[in-house]
Amino acid sequence: MTKRPTFKFDKELFKRSVEYNVRSMYRKDMEDATAQMIFQASAHALRDQIIDCWMNTQKAFEEQEPKQLVYLSMEFLMGRAFGNDAINLQAYQPIADALSELGFDINAIEDEEPDAALGNGGLGRLAACFLDSLATLRYPAYGCGIRYHYGMFKQKIEHGQQVEVPDNWLKHGNPLEIRRPEYTEEVHFGGYVTSYQVDGGRTMFRQEGYQCVNAVPYDMPVIGYGNGFVDTLRIWDAEPVEEFRLDSFDKGDYEKAVEDTNLAKLITEVLYPCDDHYQGKELRLKQQYFFVSASIQQAVNKYLTGNKDLMKLPEKYVFQMNDTHPTLTIPELMRILMDEHAMQWDEAWHVTTSCCAYTNHTIMAEALEKWPIELFSKLLPRIYQIVEEINRRFLLDVHAKYDNAGVNVQDKIRSMAIIFNGQVRMANLAIVASFSVNGVAALHTKILEEEVLKDFYDLYPQKFSNKTNGITQRRFLLHANPLLAEWVTAHVGEDWITDLSKISDLKLYADDPKAQKEFAQIRFRNKQRLAAYIREHNGIEVDPHSIFDVQVKRLHEYKRQLLNIMHVMYLYNCLKADPNFKMNKRTFIFGAKAAAGYVNAKLTIKLINSVADVINNDDSINGMIKVVFIEDYRVSNAEIIFAASDVSEQISTASKEASGTSNMKLMLNGALTIGTMDGANVEIAEEVGRENMFIFGLSSAEVLKYENNGGYDPYEIFNNDQNVRQVLMQLVNGTYSADNPELFRPLYDSLLKSSPQNPADRYFILKDFESYAAAQREVDKAYSDQKKWMKMSILNTACSGKFSSDRTIQEYVRDIWHLKQVSFPEDIPAKKSGTRAVPAK
Numbered sequence: 001m002t003k004r005p006t007f008k009f010d011k012e013l014f015k016r017s018v019e020y021n022v023r024s025m026y027r028k029d030m031e032d033a034t035a036q037m038i039f040q041a042s043a044h045a046l047r048d049q050i051i052d053c054w055m056n057t058q059k060a061f062e063e064q065e066p067k068q069l070v071y072l073s074m075e076f077l078m079g080r081a082f083g084n085d086a087i088n089l090q091a092y093q094p095i096a097d098a099l100s101e102l103g104f105d106i107n108a109i110e111d112e113e114p115d116a117a118l119g120n121g122g123l124g125r126l127a128a129c130f131l132d133s134l135a136t137l138r139y140p141a142y143g144c145g146i147r148y149h150y151g152m153f154k155q156k157i158e159h160g161q162q163v164e165v166p167d168n169w170l171k172h173g174n175p176l177e178i179r180r181p182e183y184t185e186e187v188h189f190g191g192y193v194t195s196y197q198v199d200g201g202r203t204m205f206r207q208e209g210y211q212c213v214n215a216v217p218y219d220m221p222v223i224g225y226g227n228g229f230v231d232t233l234r235i236w237d238a239e240p241v242e243e244f245r246l247d248s249f250d251k252g253d254y255e256k257a258v259e260d261t262n263l264a265k266l267i268t269e270v271l272y273p274c275d276d277h278y279q280g281k282e283l284r285l286k287q288q289y290f291f292v293s294a295s296i297q298q299a300v301n302k303y304l305t306g307n308k309d310l311m312k313l314p315e316k317y318v319f320q321m322n323d324t325h326p327t328l329t330i331p332e333l334m335r336i337l338m339d340e341h342a343m344q345w346d347e348a349w350h351v352t353t354s355c356c357a358y359t360n361h362t363i364m365a366e367a368l369e370k371w372p373i374e375l376f377s378k379l380l381p382r383i384y385q386i387v388e389e390i391n392r393r394f395l396l397d398v399h400a401k402y403d404n405a406g407v408n409v410q411d412k413i414r415s416m417a418i419i420f421n422g423q424v425r426m427a428n429l430a431i432v433a434s435f436s437v438n439g440v441a442a443l444h445t446k447i448l449e450e451e452v453l454k455d456f457y458d459l460y461p462q463k464f465s466n467k468t469n470g471i472t473q474r475r476f477l478l479h480a481n482p483l484l485a486e487w488v489t490a491h492v493g494e495d496w497i498t499d500l501s502k503i504s505d506l507k508l509y510a511d512d513p514k515a516q517k518e519f520a521q522i523r524f525r526n527k528q529r530l531a532a533y534i535r536e537h538n539g540i541e542v543d544p545h546s547i548f549d550v551q552v553k554r555l556h557e558y559k560r561q562l563l564n565i566m567h568v569m570y571l572y573n574c575l576k577a578d579p580n581f582k583m584n585k586r587t588f589i590f591g592a593k594a595a596a597g598y599v600n601a602k603l604t605i606k607l608i609n610s611v612a613d614v615i616n617n618d619d620s621i622n623g624m625i626k627v628v629f630i631e632d633y634r635v636s637n638a639e640i641i642f643a644a645s646d647v648s649e650q651i652s653t654a655s656k657e658a659s660g661t662s663n664m665k666l667m668l669n670g671a672l673t674i675g676t677m678d679g680a681n682v683e684i685a686e687e688v689g690r691e692n693m694f695i696f697g698l699s700s701a702e703v704l705k706y707e708n709n710g711g712y713d714p715y716e717i718f719n720n721d722q723n724v725r726q727v728l729m730q731l732v733n734g735t736y737s738a739d740n741p742e743l744f745r746p747l748y749d750s751l752l753k754s755s756p757q758n759p760a761d762r763y764f765i766l767k768d769f770e771s772y773a774a775a776q777r778e779v780d781k782a783y784s785d786q787k788k789w790m791k792m793s794i795l796n797t798a799c800s801g802k803f804s805s806d807r808t809i810q811e812y813v814r815d816i817w818h819l820k821q822v823s824f825p826e827d828i829p830a831k832k833s834g835t836r837a838v839p840a841k
């Protein structure tokens, strides 16, 4: 049996190999090497040191043949690897020492690494946190995704406006990946389907005349915390099947070769930067089929090297689909089982529906993926046939159940059919063919069950469950906030690192003056760190004594950055109108990328920057308010921001934010939440108590009720609330856009005018404004009492235990995946892992 892979960092060896790598990779001496070269050399040196652990872990999989999770996701927002790997190897300090002995500062070296930004936002970062937890808990897992050559665009702010710049993250190469050409799979697009007869008269199908692309995997290690266990993130790159041959004389061949080469170049070129908004782009469907087909073919092939009976595939594999993006897993697995392994429909269906599970991340109707039949069937003719057959059989079941049952069957079909109105509805396919459907926070799951997916829930109640999201405390406290991490360890011991429930012992110190003082000092130093970042990147001086009020997330109307900035405009009006207006100094910090084509979102960024320009330069308010828009918000600068935040803005229209995860990261770092009762905020309130946060606004039930009645009339507010009216008028009278007073008209219109597609103020910004302003007054009041604030802040950190992704993963394992922790002979049973198992249901 494989020995437990232990990792022992060898500092001297590391130093020698950095020096050696600099010479061999760049033909330079240390004195002449750039910081980027040192980073590359160090990352290679680190990779070399973990190779044994990685190989040993994989060998244990081969020997023990445990059931494996394949986590299929179009997005993995990994961020930087080097510092995080060092943390999880428990070698951060020795590596820092080694680099320092070589004359380098580890922070500067870490800054040389580009973020692996293979994701848009919450959904992609969740996948990354899950991998961290899976490896830490020693579960056998593969993350499967796409090796985009260009990740999430880099955001530049020019004249207050967002400009998208390509993210060439592979420019210097990726030292932490390994290309695995020996595991290449072929993926087929287009062509047509033919049938043929086999012995016994059975009709079989195959795709012909297709275009062909090679899927070549690149592996990145996912290192567990302090356990020498290494899982794998496998991202697929597209390459032409045959190198394009110039000597091809056959015109047909030549053209096909050109086409195949072009297709391969395109597929993995770029991540679609759309978030929560579906567009029927053919290339995106190609990306989806590409990585799903490669991943599933691989899983089946690997299974068949050790097993014969494909009926037992579900004992060895579970495929978790991260939203509907990988839903083609279902028809692809059916195709492989039937067309390549001659299984009958019923058997293939049984296997497929026992392997596949689906997570829903949004109730926003515009995010639901629907593909036009034309496009779908042309690109994936055989897959389309299979989907049609799944739909036909499903509708028979619906009829069987509801005909003669006093139910309007046509209503049921309208809501549940997989193919409807000329479109393939991916969520419906995912639900029908999965054994598990889960939401990502309690409220979100309830809305799915009772509203959005009600008909499906009536049909298959046993499939549905909730798995509240979580985040990894290793990256978002241990790495992001070393000062606080050390303080927490000093007070409750270090077990919190692998068992975040332990952090609740901090409650004992919430009232302790000494603890409060130390806590306050740490928070202050982190705020100084962020102030320095802002000085360097924005050229704005902010006061670390001011309240750092933070909203960092994708820019979307439902997340209501507009509500936040309109409240800032209101406060500024108060200061201007009344020289005696009392408030604590506040710095409003925003970070957000907008989808490139999302007009109102981009305009909101412009508004934030315009408001910042006016307010930050108005000496008459004595710097009481500062507004900062942090350019290019991403995982690496998020870590600096979370550690320094006093107030966490979680102000989505109730019912719209499925969970949110920045709410958890900020809470863990001691920020107090101002928020609606939406997503995981509801559970944050349960954990920390409503008295330790600031809750405002309509409830999700109220929002849904208004929506069902066609909205509300914002003029009720416009006509009666002076403050709101003043702010609204300032959107269109040039206060923040002297050159072009009409600039912000679309935002004004979105709040007051209804259109056939959208009711006025669809996201209830005016409706919630007064309640939000009142909650903000409470924030201000609470901050005036620093003792009380620090107590609340400590309690927020202390009560964040539930929101570890370790807990989330344990729940998925218990209820959906049924994986076993990989064990090694030397494991001491009592200390199998530091992590508390979730109690049995």
Ligand code: 26W
Pocket (backbone or CB within 6 Å): 120, 121, 122, 123, 124, 126, 274, 275, 276, 277, 278, 279, 323, 361, 362, 367, 368, 369, 440, 469, 657, 658, 659, 660, 661, 679
């Ligand atoms: C088809 C275009 C598209 C692209 C991305 C549609 C939808 C998405 C994602 C669902 C967007 C996303 O990241 N959703 C977020 O997922 C997080 C993790 O579960 C939640 O915490 C957030 O509330 C949810 O918005």
